[in-house]
Amino acid sequence: MEERKDGKQHIFLIGFMGSGKSTVGELLAERLSLPFIDSDREIEKSEGKSIDEIFSREGEKAFRDMELNFLVELKGLKPSVVSLGGGLPAINGALELMHQFGLVIYLNTSLLTLIQRLKNEKDLRPLLKDLSDAEFHPFVEDLLSQRVHFYKQAKLIMPNERNSPIELVDKLTKELNKLNY
Numbered sequence: 677m678e679e680r681k682d683g684k685q686h687i688f689l690i691g692f693m694g695s696g697k698s699t700v701g702e703l704l705a706e707r708l709s710l711p712f713i714d715s716d717r718e719i720e721k722s723e724g725k726s727i728d729e730i731f732s733r734e735g736e737k738a739f740r741d742m743e744l745n746f747l748v749e750l751k752g753l754k755p756s757v758v759s760l761g762g763g764l765p766a767i768n769g770a771l772e773l774m775h776q777f778g779l780v781i782y783l784n785t786s787l788l789t790l791i792q793r794l795k796n797e798k799d800l801r802p803l804l805k806d807l808s809d810a811e812f813h814p815f816v817e818d819l820l821s822q823r824v825h826f827y828k829q830a831k832l833i834m835p836n837e838r839n840s841p842i843e844l845v846d847k848l849t850k851e852l853n854k855l856n857y
């Protein structure tokens with residue numbers, strides 16, 4: 677298994693839907709000259725279906741099994757920046773695997789900012805797409821509160837809120853240097 681200076685293999689970005697993992701992950705990978713991998717996109721590619729189709733045809737449990745499988749298989753790959761699906765850290769055993777072979781970073785975005793971002797894109801996300809306007813805020817609030825204690829087990833917690841994605845990449849590279857990554 678190839679490792680970087682700190683003995684860790686990958687950089688994992690975790691956080692709620694809409695926290696910016698895919699956007700920031702791609703930019704961070706470019707900055708560090710590492711490959712970029714997005715769990716949602718990889719699962720779509722290997723299944724030949726959209727996340728939405730997987731949820732509707734095979735169910736959420738099948739999708740969670742695919743996510744865990746994706747994580748296990750990362751062990752054989754060269755060091756990469758990996759953006760993980762919003763629900764992945766809540767799967768039993770997933771955080772342990774992430775800490776084993778990666779540096780885990782939580783992109784922390786407030787409920788109100790998440791709601792603003794997700795309202796414009798909710799059709800892309802199977803858990804959100806059928807919610808009415810009245811249901812949207814309480815659903816996101818409840819799911820975030822169930823997930824936040826998993827996210828907070830990250831090694832680094834970085835707000836992604838009042839900054840551009842590029843500004844966050846600047847901050848992240850400074851933090852990674854401090855950790856000798």
Ligand SMILES: Nc1ncnc2c1ncn2[C@@H]1O[C@H](COP(=O)(O)OP(=O)(O)OP(=O)(O)O)[C@@H](O)[C@H]1O
Pocket residue numbers: 691692693694695696697698699700716759760761762793797801836837839840841844
């Ligand atoms: N710092 C930021 N400032 C403003 N908008 C942002 C910022 N970071 C991300 N966004 C925007 O938020 C939206 C969601 O970002 P993105 O798709 O990267 O989130 P995600 O964490 O990958 O979500 P999911 O878990 O559903 O895949 C996108 O429209 C993106 O452009």
Ligand SMILES: O=C(O)C1=C[C@@H](O)[C@@H](O)[C@H](O)C1
Pocket residue numbers: 692693716727760761762763764801802803
């Ligand atoms: O938070 C979640 O459970 C999800 C987040 C997305 O990244 C996708 O993995 C999918 O829409 C489920």
Ligand SMILES: [Mg+2]
Pocket residue numbers: 697698699714716759
């Ligand atoms: Mg994403």
